Amino acid sequence: xxxxxxxxxxxxxxxxxxxxxxxxxxxxxxxxxxxxxxxxxxxxxxxxxxxxxxxxxxxxxxxxxxxxxxxxxxxxxxxxxxxxxxxxxxxxxxxxxxxxxxxxxxxxxxxxxxxxxxxxxxxxxxxxxxxxxxxxxxxxxxxxxxxxxxxxxxxxxxxxxxxxxxxxxxxxxxxxxxxxxxxxxxxxxxxxxxxxxxxxxxxxxxxxxxxxxxxxxxxxxxxxxxxxxxxxxxxxxxxxxxxxxxxxxxxxxxx
Amino acid sequence: xxxxxxxxxxxxxxxxxxxxxxxxxxxxxxxxxxxxxxxxxxxxxxxxxxxxxxxxxxxxxxxxxxxxxxxxxxxxxxxxxxxxxxxxxxxxxxxxxxxxxxxxxxxxxxxxxxxxxxxxxxxxxxxxxxxxxxxxxxxxxxxxxxxxxxxxxxxxxxxxxxxxxxxxxxxxxxxxxxxxxxxxxxxxxxxxxxxxxxxxxxxxxxxxxxxxxxxxxxxxxxxxxxxxxxxxxxxxxxxxxxxxxxxxxxxxxxxxxxxxxxxxxxxxxxxxxxxxxxxxxxxxxxxxxxxxxxxxxxxxxxxxxxxxxxxxxxxxxxxxxxxxxxxxxxxxxxxxxxxxxxxxxxxxxxxxxxxxxxxxxxxxxxxxxxxxxxxxxxxxxxxxxxxxxxxxxxxxxxxxxxxxxxx
Ligand SMILES: Cc1ncc(COP(=O)(O)O)c(C=O)c1O
Numbered sequence: 316x317x318x319x320x321x322x323x324x325x326x327x328x329x330x331x332x333x334x335x336x337x338x339x340x341x342x343x344x345x346x347x348x349x350x351x352x353x354x355x356x357x358x359x360x361x362x363x364x365x366x367x368x369x370x371x372x373x374x375x376x377x378x379x380x381x382x383x384x385x386x387x388x389x390x391x392x393x394x395x396x397x398x399x400x401x402x403x404x405x406x407x408x409x410x411x412x413x414x415x416x417x418x419x420x421x422x423x424x425x426x427x428x429x430x431x432x433x434x435x436x437x438x439x440x441x442x443x444x445x446x447x448x449x450x451x452x453x454x455x456x457x458x459x460x461x462x463x464x465x466x467x468x469x470x471x472x473x474x475x476x477x478x479x480x481x482x483x484x485x486x487x488x489x490x491x492x493x494x495x496x497x498x499x500x501x502x503x504x505x506x507x508x509x510x511x512x513x514x515x516x517x518x519x520x521x522x523x524x525x526x527x528x529x530x531x532x533x534x535x536x537x538x539x540x541x542x543x544x545x546x547x548x549x550x551x552x553x554x555x556x557x558x559x560x561x562x563x564x565x566x567x568x569x570x
Numbered sequence: 571x572x573x574x575x576x577x578x579x580x581x582x583x584x585x586x587x588x589x590x591x592x593x594x595x596x597x598x599x600x601x602x603x604x605x606x607x608x609x610x611x612x613x614x615x616x617x618x619x620x621x622x623x624x625x626x627x628x629x630x631x632x633x634x635x636x637x638x639x640x641x642x643x644x645x646x647x648x649x650x651x652x653x654x655x656x657x658x659x660x661x662x663x664x665x666x667x668x669x670x671x672x673x674x675x676x677x678x679x680x681x682x683x684x685x686x687x688x689x690x691x692x693x694x695x696x697x698x699x700x701x702x703x704x705x706x707x708x709x710x711x712x713x714x715x716x717x718x719x720x721x722x723x724x725x726x727x728x729x730x731x732x733x734x735x736x737x738x739x740x741x742x743x744x745x746x747x748x749x750x751x752x753x754x755x756x757x758x759x760x761x762x763x764x765x766x767x768x769x770x771x772x773x774x775x776x777x778x779x780x781x782x783x784x785x786x787x788x789x790x791x792x793x794x795x796x797x798x799x800x801x802x803x804x805x806x807x808x809x810x811x812x813x814x815x816x817x818x819x820x821x822x823x824x825x826x827x828x829x830x831x832x833x834x835x836x837x838x839x840x841x842x843x844x845x846x847x848x849x850x851x852x853x854x855x856x857x858x859x860x861x862x863x864x865x866x867x868x869x870x871x872x873x874x875x876x877x878x879x880x881x882x883x884x885x886x887x888x889x890x891x892x893x894x895x896x897x898x899x900x901x902x903x904x905x906x907x908x909x910x911x912x913x914x915x916x917x918x919x920x921x922x923x924x925x926x927x928x929x930x931x932x933x934x935x936x937x938x939x940x941x942x943x944x945x946x947x948x949x950x951x952x953x954x955x956x957x958x959x960x961x962x963x964x965x966x967x968x969x970x971x972x973x974x975x976x977x
Contacts, residue, residue, distance in 0.1 A: 370745075370870040371856060373752055374595040377739060380749065384740050392868040417593055418855045422869025443595045444858065448583055471600040471759075491597070 317463050319438050319486035322361045322410045323521040323545045332534065333545035334359055334569055335523055336552050336562070337414065339366035339382035341391035343556050349399070353406070354562040359570055360409045364441065364547065367393050367415030374443035374467075378550040393419050393428075400435030412439040412465065412486075420453070429456040439463040439486045447479050454483065465489050470510045477517035487545060488518045492527050508541035515540070523547050530568055577822040577898075578779060578815075578889065584772020585860075587895060590888035592771040594858045597756050601763075606773045608679045613780065618678065625670050626784060629703065630660045633788040636796060636949070641919040642936075649942035651935050652801065653922070653952040654789045656813065663925065663954030664785060664813045665696035669764055671781030673700040676762035683707040686764040687751045689716055689744035690879035691723025692954065693766030698732035700764075708732040711751040713743035720879075723958070744883075745871070748857070767810025768887035771858030775887050779815045786820020789949060797947060803828040803938065806951035807930040808848065808901065809880050811887035813953035818899060828900065831890060832934045834876035835903035841866075845874035847886040848894050848901040856884065861891040877906035878926035878959070907972075908933040913956065913963065914975050925954035926963075 316324070326333035336355045341348050355363055368386035372379065393415070400411070413432065420428050420442065432440070439462060445453065447466075454464050463486030468477055470491075480488065492507045507524070514522050525547030528534075534542055546569070555565045584590050592602055612618040626632040635658065639651040656664040669686075676684050684706050688694030694710040701708035710727050714736045717724050724734050735754075737746035755763045768778040786804075793801050804821050806814035808831040821827040836844035841864075844850065851862040856871050863885040864872035876882040893899035909926060912933035917923045924932060928951065935948045942948075956963075966972045 371749070373598070373749070373858065376753070381739060387870065394868070418865065419869040421855060422865065422867075444593045444855070446592060446594065446596060446599050449591055449593060467596060469595075469597045472596045473600065476596065476600075 317438075317461075317485040319362060319410045319412070319463055320521060323487055323523070326361050327521070327544050332543060332569075333361040333521075333523070334566060335362045335364060335525070335545050335547040336360050336566070337364040337366060337525075337547055337549035339368060339379060339386055339553065340396045341368065341386035341389050342382045342553060345389050345391065349403070351556065351562050355566065356407050356409050358563045358566045360566065361545070362410035362412055363407070364412045364414050365396065367396060367413055367419060369416040369419060372416060376550055378553050382553050393423055397431045397435050400437065401431070404434070404436045407436065410438045411436055412441060413437055414441040414443070417442055417445050425453050425456045429460050429462060432462055433460040437462060439465050441465045441467060441489060443467055447476070467491065468514060470506045474513055474517060477514060481518045481520070484518070484520060487521045487523050488514060489523050489525055489547065490514050490543065492524055508538055511537070511541040511543065521545060525549065574819075574823045578776075578819060580772060580776050584776070586775070586889045587892040588853070589861045589891035590772055590775055590859050592858060593855045593860065594771050598752075598771070598858070601756065602771055602773065608675060609773050609777050612675050612678055618674065622671055622674055625674070626667070630666050630670065631658065632784065633792070634658050636789060636792045638796070639916070639920050642915060643939065645919060646936060646939045648939040648944065649802070649946035649948050650944065651939055652793070652947055652949045654785060654817065654949060656785060656951060656953050657922070657924065657928070657955035661696055661699060662957065663692055663696070664782060664816065664951075665693050665766065666700065667784055667816070668766070668778050668781045668812060669693070669696040669700040672762070672764045672777070673697070673704045673706060676706060676764070677704045679762065681706070681760055681762040683709065683758065683761045684764050685709045685711065685751050685755050685761055686766060687711050687744065687747040688766065689713075689747070690958070691716070691720040691727070692880060692958070694732070694734070695723055695726050695730070697764045697766075698727040698730035701732065702730045709735055709754065711735050711737055711747040711754070713737045713741070713747050715742045716744065716747070766812070767883070768812040768815045768889065769810040769857065769859065769883070769885060775859070775889060778812050779819060779889060782812050782816025783819035785813065785816035785951065786818060788820075789817060790820040793947070793949060800824055800827050801947040801949035802942070803830055803935075803948045804951075805830045805832060805931045805935050805948060807832050807834075807881060807927045807953060808886060808890060809834070809845075809883050809927060811890045813951050815887060815889055817951045818893070822898065829893070829898065830934060831899055831901045832930045833901060833903040834878065834881040834930060835905040835908075836875045836877070837906060842873040843875055844903065845876045845882040845884065846903040847884060848890060849903045851885075853891070859885075859888055861885050861888045862894070877909060878930070880925070880927040881930065902934060904930050904933040904937070908937070910963070910972055911975055912936055913959075917956070922952070923956035923960065924952055925956050926959045928953045929956075
């Protein structure tokens with residue numbers, strides 16, 4: 316079993332959803348990024364997704380996009396992120412997943428990326444602008460080093476496409492709760508239950524639900540069979556941190 | 571529409587050779603697949619084709635003529651320069667060929683609303699007009715900075731019934747307008763995204779090329795009619811590459827016709843001073859497709875600059891990338907200064923004020939003509955008229971940033 320799957324299964328066994336905070340690299344600023352990440356790690360994060368900033372994040376909502384823009388203007392880049400991960404290897408208890416757009420990865424070189432990600436203790440990658448059809452080279456490079464390429468599916472992803480991903484994925488499957496881009500939403504879209512059940516049928520992997528999650532009450536509103544094994548929070552966490560809130564406070568809501 | 575067997579048709583994953591494709595999230599992929607199916611069906615349907623052709627004639631004013639620049643050619647002393655007059659289309663540019671096609675398709679798909687991004691406003695105005703004609707609700711996303719710079723076009727769009735939505739994040743220009751428009755599009759299944767150039771994920775480059783290929787189809791027949799033979803060289807400016815691919819489409823199978831795409835060389839070849847993606851960029855993935863692009867060392871979209879707002883895009887249509895690698899088309903760049911000289915020359919000697927974008931193509935023709943014999947013919951895509959640029963050029967003159975060349 317892939318280590319990311321293990322982390323989530325362990326939470327399930329303990330009767331709770333696994334917690335997956337998303338933090339843009341270099342957020343809230345360069346000095347506070349690693350302390351914030353370590354605080355998430357110490358306060359119950361099972362997996363941490365680190366966002367690699369990109370100039371044109373087509374899948375992200377305004378909050379993540381702004382965080383990305385700020386990080387870029389502070390000079391945050393993939394090379395430094397990987398180097399700093401190597402320096403902290405063994406210090407992070409949670410699973411580590413990098414989420415970023417394809418072109419910076421291409422520029423780094425897919426082989427180099429797989430090698431350095433392994434060195435830095437990265438367990439998985441999420442590349443939103445890489446659909447299955449174009450993923451073979453990256454998938455192969457990562458597989459060799461035991462790094463999972465996490466599929467990202469949503470309400471308008473057909474069942475055949477989910478099965479396509481299911482046949483060749485490890486770790487977990489990431490289900491986006493609303494049509495479209497990331498961002499904090501007041502209510503989970505009504506279609507989320509339907510999407511979750513379709514994903515349940517297609518994947519044997521655990522399911523993480525993301526995009527728009529703020530508080531546990533949102534999950535309680537879902538029928539039990541549509542509840543995810545893991546929850547991902549991005550925009551809400553970034554906003555909370557930007558308003559001076561702490562990582563510990565944010566995670567405490569979910570424990 | 572007749573289609574070349576060798577050129578212009580991407581493979582089943584949307585690639586022109588190594589370029590193009592669909593590098594998009596699943597949520598967008600599903601919408602693109604829906605669009606691909608609808609486009610294929612429409613292109614097979616003669617009634618769709620007939621309706622579009624009828625609009626081209628009665629609404630746009632096609633065919634646009636070809637015009638022999640006898641005065642300019644004589645002054646230059648060499649090859650004869652001809653213009654394909656896309657500036658004479660309704661609204662004054664080639665953009666309308668594409669927006670009519672896409673809005674007609676949107677209506678056929680049963681969509682209620684269209685959305686488009688715009689930088690300088692040309693594509694926004696063309697989309698707003700096409701949507702008004704077809705009874706579609708229209709939203710145009712435009713950066714806050716551009717809204718200020720292009721106020722007249724904002725008024726035009728609003729008069730045409732469009733809602734102009736300011737993009738307020740980041741640099742507040744075209745890129746942010748694209749982000750905003752994409753976000754609204756993905757969250758609304760009844761909305762159609764009208765893309766303004768031969769860029770983006772498949773099927774957009776292919777679709778835009780099909781709708782713009784009317785330029786080359788007409789031009790080929792017109793040159794045969796006028797000269798009894800084909801032109802020796804076809805030239806067009808390349809921003810995203812839609813007017814260029816539209817012109818080239820008519821001549822790709824004519825191996826003796828040289829095809830020259832002209833990119834904005836701006837103030838020079840240093841990074842940040844130009845937007846010459848094919849001449850100076852490298853392959854990469856941006857905005858959902860693989861092509862030559864201008865990027866920084868980390869693979870971020872690079873800084874670009876051009877005197878003309880319609881050309882400063884950091885990537886380029888994937889079919890052009892393929893044509894460059896195949897050597898079937900050549901890509902060169904001309905500077906702001908050269909484009910301005912062409913702008914003044916055509917105004918002064920032929921009584922036609924060209925768009926600054928189109929002036930780039932003309933500038934390259936003016937460079938080439940003197941070295942060629944008088945029986946050769948250069949055909950330039952005059953993609954738009956220059957009315958929109960007159961105020962900008964006047965201001966540069968007033969501030970002594972440029973000088974009007976002597977006659
Ligand atoms: C008159 C004119 N020509 C050319 C262009 C560049 O677009 P493309 O390269 O897609 O033809 C524009 C874009 O706004 C334009 O307005």
